[in-house]
Amino acid sequence: MKIDLRSIYRFHPIDQSDALPSGGDVYYECECGDIVSSVSFVKAACKCGNVAGGQGSVTTQSPEKVKPLRGKLR
Numbered sequence: 001m002k003i004d005l006r007s008i009y010r011f012h013p014i015d016q017s018d019a020l021p022s023g024g025d026v027y028y029e030c031e032c033g034d035i036v037s038s039v040s041f042v043k044a045a046c047k048c049g050n051v052a053g054g055q056g057s058v059t060t061q062s063p064e065k066v067k068p069l070r071g072k073l074r
């Protein structure tokens with residue numbers, strides 16, 4: 001079952017420097033609209049396959065299509 005993280009977290013954009021930030025409260029919003037945790041321990045991927053992760057790290061095929069967000073629990 002897929003959980004919409006937007007129903008759990010309030011997301012704020014992060015000022016992006018060069019590399020994508022990562023951390024426990026950092027999430028990646030892909031251009032396809034899906035949000036994936038930057039340090040996902042469960043297997044996770046967005047629907048277009050650009051962002052895929054698991055076991056504590058996430059890889060992005062095209063980082064320029066990803067927007068880092070900071071998530072706070074609602």
Ligand SMILES: [Zn+2]
Binds near residue numbers: 030033046047
């Ligand atoms: Zn995607």
